[in-house]
Amino acid sequence: MIDIRGLTKTYxxxxxxxxxxxxxxxxxxxxxxxxxxxxxxxxxxxxxxTLLEPTGGEAFVGGEDVVRYPDRVRHLIGYMPDDFGVYHGxxxxxxxxxxxxAYRMPKxxxxxxxxxxxxxxxxxxxxxxMVESLSKGMRQRLxxxxxxxxxxxxxxxxxxxxxxxxxxxxEFRALLRTLSGMGKTIMISSHILTxxxxxxxxxxxxxRGRILASGNVDEMTEKLMPVRIIMVKMLNKAEQAAAELxxxxxxxxAQVDGRNVRVEFQGADRQIHGLMKLLVDRELPVIGLxxxxxxxxxLFMRITKGELA
Amino acid sequence: xxxDERTSGEPLRRGVLLxxxxxxxxxxxxxxxxxxxxxxxxxxxxxxAIAYNLARVGAGLVSGAGSLACIAHALGWTSRLWTxxxxxxxFDRSIWVALxxxxxxxxxxxxxxxRKFFVSHMLLMTILAGVLLIAATTAAAGAxxxxxxxxxxxxxxxxxxxSVVVIFLVPAFSCTAxxxxxxxxxxxxxxxxxxxxxxxxxxxxxxxxxVILLFMASALPLVTIxxxxxxxxxxxxxxxxxxxxxxxxxxxxVSLAVSAHxxxxxxxxxxxxxxxxxxxxLMSVLSVALSAAFLSGGRGAGAIAAVMAGFDWKEQLxxxxxPQFVGLSIFAANFAAASNRLKxxxxxxxxxxxxxxxxxxxxxxxFYSMSVLVEGGLGKIPxxxxxxxxxxxxxxxxxxxxxxxxxxxxxxxxxxPRVADDIRRLGGPLVPLxxxxxxxxxxxxxxxxxxxxxxxxxxxxxxxxxxxxxxDEWVWRNMSAVVPLTLxxxxxxxxxxxFSSFGFTHRGAGLAAFGVTAVxxxxxxxxxxxxxxxxxxxxxxLWNLHYLSPVVAMISGWxxxxxxxxxxxxxxxxxxxxxxxxxxxxxxSSVGLWAWAGLRVARVRARWRRQLAAASTSDQRPxxxxxxxxxxxxxxxxxxxxxxxxxxxGSEGA
Numbered sequence: 001m002i003d004i005r006g007l008t009k010t011y012x013x014x015x016x017x018x019x020x021x022x023x024x025x026x027x028x029x030x031x032x033x034x035x036x037x038x039x040x041x042x043x044x045x046x047x048x049x050t051l052l053e054p055t056g057g058e059a060f061v062g063g064e065d066v067v068r069y070p071d072r073v074r075h076l077i078g079y080m081p082d083d084f085g086v087y088h089g090x091x092x093x094x095x096x097x098x099x100x101x102a103y104r105m106p107k108x109x110x111x112x113x114x115x116x117x118x119x120x121x122x123x124x125x126x127x128x129x130m131v132e133s134l135s136k137g138m139r140q141r142l143x144x145x146x147x148x149x150x151x152x153x154x155x156x157x158x159x160x161x162x163x164x165x166x167x168x169x170x171e172f173r174a175l176l177r178t179l180s181g182m183g184k185t186i187m188i189s190s191h192i193l194t195x196x197x198x199x200x201x202x203x204x205x206x207x208r209g210r211i212l213a214s215g216n217v218d219e220m221t222e223k224l225m226p227v228r229i230i231m232v233k234m235l236n237k238a239e240q241a242a243a244e245l246x247x248x249x250x251x252x253x254a255q256v257d258g259r260n261v262r263v264e265f266q267g268a269d270r271q272i273h274g275l276m277k278l279l280v281d282r283e284l285p286v287i288g289l290x291x292x293x294x295x296x297x298x299l300f301m302r303i304t305k306g307e308l309a
Numbered sequence: 310x311x312x313d314e315r316t317s318g319e320p321l322r323r324g325v326l327l328x329x330x331x332x333x334x335x336x337x338x339x340x341x342x343x344x345x346x347x348x349x350x351x352x353x354x355x356x357x358a359i360a361y362n363l364a365r366v367g368a369g370l371v372s373g374a375g376s377l378a379c380i381a382h383a384l385g386w387t388s389r390l391w392t393x394x395x396x397x398x399x400f401d402r403s404i405w406v407a408l409x410x411x412x413x414x415x416x417x418x419x420x421x422x423x424r425k426f427f428v429s430h431m432l433l434m435t436i437l438a439g440v441l442l443i444a445a446t447t448a449a450a451g452a453x454x455x456x457x458x459x460x461x462x463x464x465x466x467x468x469x470x471x472s473v474v475v476i477f478l479v480p481a482f483s484c485t486a487x488x489x490x491x492x493x494x495x496x497x498x499x500x501x502x503x504x505x506x507x508x509x510x511x512x513x514x515x516x517x518x519x520v521i522l523l524f525m526a527s528a529l530p531l532v533t534i535x536x537x538x539x540x541x542x543x544x545x546x547x548x549x550x551x552x553x554x555x556x557x558x559x560x561x562x563v564s565l566a567v568s569a570h571x572x573x574x575x576x577x578x579x580x581x582x583x584x585x586x587x588x589x590x591l592m593s594v595l596s597v598a599l600s601a602a603f604l605s606g607g608r609g610a611g612a613i614a615a616v617m618a619g620f621d622w623k624e625q626l627x628x629x630x631x632p633q634f635v636g637l638s639i640f641a642a643n644f645a646a647a648s649n650r651l652k653x654x655x656x657x658x659x660x661x662x663x664x665x666x667x668x669x670x671x672x673x674x675x676f677y678s679m680s681v682l683v684e685g686g687l688g689k690i691p692x693x694x695x696x697x698x699x700x701x702x703x704x705x706x707x708x709x710x711x712x713x714x715x716x717x718x719x720x721x722x723x724x725x726p727r728v729a730d731d732i733r734r735l736g737g738p739l740v741p742l743x744x745x746x747x748x749x750x751x752x753x754x755x756x757x758x759x760x761x762x763x764x765x766x767x768x769x770x771x772x773x774x775x776x777x778x779x780x781d782e783w784v785w786r787n788m789s790a791v792v793p794l795t796l797x798x799x800x801x802x803x804x805x806x807x808f809s810s811f812g813f814t815h816r817g818a819g820l821a822a823f824g825v826t827a828v829x830x831x832x833x834x835x836x837x838x839x840x841x842x843x844x845x846x847x848x849x850x851l852w853n854l855h856y857l858s859p860v861v862a863m864i865s866g867w868x869x870x871x872x873x874x875x876x877x878x879x880x881x882x883x884x885x886x887x888x889x890x891x892x893x894x895x896x897x898s899s900v901g902l903w904a905w906a907g908l909r910v911a912r913v914r915a916r917w918r919r920q921l922a923a924a925s926t927s928d929q930r931p932x933x934x935x936x937x938x939x940x941x942x943x944x945x946x947x948x949x950x951x952x953x954x955x956x957x958x959g960s961e962g963a
Contacts, residue, residue, distance in 0.1 A: 012814075049501050053653050053727065067727060071503055079501045085494035089419030101411030102502035146498065 001027040001154055001185040002048065007057035009043050009209075016209055017043040018054070023204045023214040025187055030180050032196040032217075033189040035206035041189040042082065044206070045158050048187075049079040061154055075103070078147035082159035082189075086131045086139055093118070093127050095142065096149055103150040117145040121175065137168035144175070155179065155186045162190075173199055227252065230272065232261040232279070233288035241284045248275055323383040330379030337373035340365045367675070386738070411504070412512025417519065420482075426520065429481065433474050433524050437531050440470035445534075457540030464535040468549055471528060472556065475521055476589055477582075479557050482520050484564040484581035486513040487647070488574040496651075506651035510565055510644060517561040518554065525550055559636045560585050562643035569650035588639075634676070638669040657728050659720055659747045663755055666713060667745075670759065673706070674766045706763055707794060707859075711826070713759060714798045718752035718806035718906075719818035724914075749806040749910050753903065756802035760795050767791075788888045793862035796895030801826045803902035810909035833858035856887050857894060 002025035009018040018040045025031040035041050046052040047059055050070035058065065064072040087095060093114055100110040118124045121141045126134070134142060140160065147155060161169050176199055180186055190196055196203070197217070204214035213220060234241050242254040242261045250267035265275070272291070279286045344365050420426050444466035448459045487509075490496040499509060535541050564581040571577035642665050649658040724732070724747065732746045744755040768791050805822035813821060833855040843851070855861055 051497060051500060051653065053656070074501055074503045077501070079498075081494070081497050083494055084498060087415060087419065087493070087495055089422045090415060094415070094418055098411050098415040099498070099502060101409075101414070102499065102504045104503060143498075150502075 001025050001029070001062060002031075002187060003060040003063075004044070004048075005058045005060075007044065007047060007059055008055050009040075009047065009052070010055045018047075018057075019209045020057070021206065021209070021211050022057075023211055025185060025202065027185050028180070028183060029185055029202045030176065030200040031185070031187045032200040032203035033187055033206065034191065034196070034203055035189075036191055039206045040209040041206060042158055043209075045079075045156055045187075045189060049077055049156055050074060075150070076152055077154045077156055078150070078152035080143050080147045080155070080157045080160055082162060084143055086134075086142065088132045090131055091127070092123060092129050092131060092134075092142060095131050096145055099146045100149045105150065113149050113151065117148045120148065120178070121145040137164055140164060140168070140172070144172075148179075153184060155184055157186065157188045159190055160188060228265045228267075229292040230263040230265050230275070231288075231290045231292065232263060232286060233290070234259050234261065235285035235287050237284055241279060241286070244278065244282055244284065245275065248278060251275070326379045326383035330376045330383065333372040333376035333379065337369045337376060340369035340372070344369070410508065410512035410515055412509060413515045413519065416512070416516035420516070420520065425481075429478055430524065430527065433478065434527065434531070436474050437467065437470050437528055440466050441531060441534060455540075456538040460535050460538030460540035463538065464532070464541045464545065467532050467535065471525070471549070472553055475524065475553050476556055476560055476585065478524070479517060479521060479560045480564040480578075480581040480585050483513060483517040483561040484568050484577050485574045486517075486565055487568040487651070488571050488577045491572065492574060500651065505648075507644070507648040509651060510569070510647045513565055514558070514561055514644070517565075518557060521554065521557045525553065555636060559640050560588065562640045562647070563588065566643040566647040566650075569647040634672060638665070638672075641665045641669075657731065657747055659717065659752075660745050663717065663745045666759065667762070670763050674763070674770070677767065677770065703764070703767065703790065703794065706767070707798075710756075710760060710763065710798050711801060714756045714802040715805050715819045715822050715826070716752075717755050718749050718802045719809045719813070719815055719822060720747045720749060720752050724748050749809045750907060753802045753806050753906070757799055760798055764791050764795050788886075788892075790862055792888065793891045793895060794859050796892060796899055797826075797830070797859040797862075800829075800895055800899040800902060803899050803906055806906040807902055807909065810906055810913055812913075830858055830860055833861065853887060853890070857891055862888075862891060 004024070005022050007018050007021040008016070010016050021040070021044060033041055033044070043052065047054050048061060048066060050066050050073055053067055058067075060066065061073045062076045064076065066073045087098070090098070096114045096117065097110055100113055105113060115124075118127060121144055123138075123141055123145055126138065131139075131142065144157075144160070147157075161172055164172060176186060176188070180199075188196065188200065201217055202215065203217050203220065205212045232241065232245070236259070238256045238259055238261055242256050245251050245254045245261065245263055250265055250271055252264040252266060254264075255262045263275075265272070272289075276286065276289055441463060444463050445459075448462050487496070490499065500506070532546060536543075563584050564577075567581045567584065568574075568577045571580065642662060645661040645665055649656075649661065652658060728747055732743055732748065732751070735743050735746070743751055744758050745751075768787055801822060804825055805818055808818035808821045809815070811818075836851045836855045839851050
């Protein structure tokens with residue numbers, strides 16, 4: 001759905017914001033675009049949403065070249081910038097009506113679309129509120145509603161959850177899942193990683209204008225962090241269990257920690273089953289087995305700063 | 310690609326275009342044949358009806374060009390001109406947008422809820438009521454007994470009051486129109502919708518117009534007082550309202566352009582008001598003359614018609630059209646500048662301005678020709694009348710030409726790839742159109758084209774009219790005024806292009822060239838003072854040197870009294886006319902500067918291309934990042950990962 005090939009951007013002052021950035025987002029993905037501040041996330045996004053022209057390379061959204069056919073691309077995308085404002089002196093529905101009209105929607109269609117997006121983003125009770133009286137979280141919702149009003153196929157959200165309280169963040173995540181369920185391709189940029197792990201299925205990590213890694217999140221975790229940590233909870237006989245586990249192929253270490261055994265393991269899910277089977281066969285009283293989440297934060301640290309501490 | 314699609318599937322449109330082209334072509338041919346027949350019948354081209362014939366030739370040329378354009382478009386030759394897609398069919402889409410601008414609706418909602426509109430409305434009403442009250446009491450206190458005169462005085466004060474207040478209220482409604490969007494961070498939201506930059510500007514302009522219309526509508530009850538006394542017709546009121554609306558359009562377009570160029574509202578407000586003041590002062594020269602005539606009027610039934618009564622219809626046409634046209638061209642240029650500013654930085658930002666300037670110039674030339682027609686031919690021209698007109702036209706044109714010479718050649722030295730592609734596309738018979746595309750060298754070419762068209766047209770026309778005045782005078786005026794001015798402007802353009810090639814920004818190069826050429830233009834005048842202070846042969850040398858200033862050249866073109874050219878005595882006993890020395894100096898410098906600028910631009914472009922090439926190769930080398938090998942592992946097998954021919958950073962390190 002989004003295809004970026006060899007994108008470079010050098011600003012007039014000589015800053016090279018992007019150096020040969022290439023990645024691809026499949027249709028229906030929730031794609032996390034991750035990088036520290038100043039890595040080039042916003043520059044890439046501004047190129048994608050036709051606000052900025054690249055110095056070199058190509059970018060396509062839905063097969064359309066963003067430089068050559070910006071109008072077609074603008075129909076396809078909904079863009080939510082990281083730092084946005086609202087127009088003063090208008091009501092919530094009028095605000096949405098303005099953007100729908102800016103996308104040249106006929107009046108009747110506009111009314112229906114506004115009702116739909118307000119229902120989707122839970123703004124319906126605030127229909128007649130003045131926009132400037134909304135709270136930060138509500139404004140965020142309003143901006144997302146604006147982004148959805150012309151029913152775009154691709155959503156490009158630049159740090160959408162920045163500055164939201166935990167509750168609003170969780171609601172926002174749920175909303176993104178709903179949207180993804182509606183078949184929309186979503187690209188989210190963020191430097192807050194934990195919130196993205198649960199919802200995104202593909203990601204790309206950028207630093208200093210270069211792509212460090214990109215692809216499917218699970219595959220990437222598999223490759224970058226091959227060692228899985230498994231906590232085996234025993235009723236007793238932890239020492240014996242540790243000794244048995246060490247004999248299994250793929251187990252790197254097994255440390256006893258009270259009644260628990262912390263196993264460093266390298267292998268697929270099928271082999272975990274084998275591990276459990278072994279314990280049961282030896283009649284060791286296992287009462288639980290849990291794998292520690294390999295989170296994106298660890299992944300990110302590993303990629304951007306070398307080995308994980 | 311899109312061009313081909315557009316021209317292939319529309320047989321009806323092509324047919325219509327071909328028909329229009331054929332009709333225009335026949336018109337052009339007829340007009341040429343008519344001119345030739347007249348010339349053959351009378352035995353001479355240079356005679357009384359020459360002005361009419363020239364006008365006919367002009368009409369023939371215009372319709373011929375139109376005909377060619379229609380046919381070329383119908384046959385798809387112009388598809389290269391439009392390389393990017395435009396959604397919807399252009400014409401009905403434009404009308405649609407013009408009629409229901411979403412920006413207008415939103416601005417009106419916000420404005421009518423706010424306090425600004427209410428306060429300014431009350432202010433306007435109070436001022437107008439006060440003005441009428443003062444005018445009424447003065448009229449009552451005076452010895453004026455004729456009610457029609459009192460009505461006129463009241464209407465006159467209303468006219469002045471309304472125009473002044475409206476003109477100073479307009480910037481308040483448009484000078485922050487785009488800066489607030491920028492400051493409020495809503496501009497990006499707006500520009501990623503399918504709305505176009507010019508539609509944004511148009512919406513903002515419309516909302517300023519609607520505000521002023523509301524003001525004027527609510528002022529109507531006040532102005533009805535004048536009708537109690539008589540002496541004023543509703544027609545006068547209609548003309549007054551139209552005039553105020555027109556001024557609103559001009560002033561708000563200037564404020565909008567300023568607001569599009571400023572980052573902050575504060576600076577935009579200051580600059581807009583200063584510019585408005587300048588425009589008002591310039592325009593009031595015209596309107597004071599008109600209103601003076603208008604207040605002392607009484608020659609006709611309608612007060613404004615009274616002013617016009619002294620002229621015949623052709624003169625009336627010129628008097629009413631020319632000021633409106635000047636305003637219109639200010640509006641067009643500012644509108645284009647404002648919407649250009651909202652385009653991406655690397656988009657083509659000058660073609661529309663160049664086209665507007667050229668159209669403006671062509672219409673200027675047309676009015677110049679018309680004024681000859683209005684005077685009724687050469688028989689009525691007083692001796693030396695036309696050369697005076699030429700000089701006035703030149704003095705009016707010179708600052709504009711200077712501005713153009715500073716602005717266009719100073720454009721981006723390094724063309725953005727997209728614009729460079731567009732320029733490359735204009736090959737074959739369309740090559741001359743490249744002068745309308747951005748870039749320092751095309752800017753230089755455009756300046757020369759513009760000068761030849763403008764000063765050349767004026768001189769040509771003038772020389773035709775001057776046939777009766779004698780060859781000496783013609784040579785004198787052209788050689789001493791037009792030639793130095795033209796060469797000076799070409800030099801200016803070359804200097805601007807040179808600065809731009811040294812890495813100055815667009816505006817920086819223009820300003821630097823302005824400084825240098827201002828010194829060149831006015832510096833020699835200082836020598837005049839020195840020449841007075843010293844005696845001997847050095848004094849005469851200094852005196853001769855001050856003729857290098859184009860300002861002096863123009864002034865000297867004016868004061869012809871049958872005198873011979875001033876000459877400079879060279880060491881070998883050779884006497885060379887002064888204009889020739891000036892011309893030589895300027896030609897040499899312009900050719901030299903032009904060549905230098907051309908070389909510089911070529912070198913800068915070559916370096917830029919090398920840098921781009923180097924950048925793309927250096928990115929393929931391994932980056933000094935310890936995590937890179939890991940990244941490279943991931944990148945490859947992702948299935949979705951990037952193309953094979955562009956390996957990611959550090960793939961060699963894996």
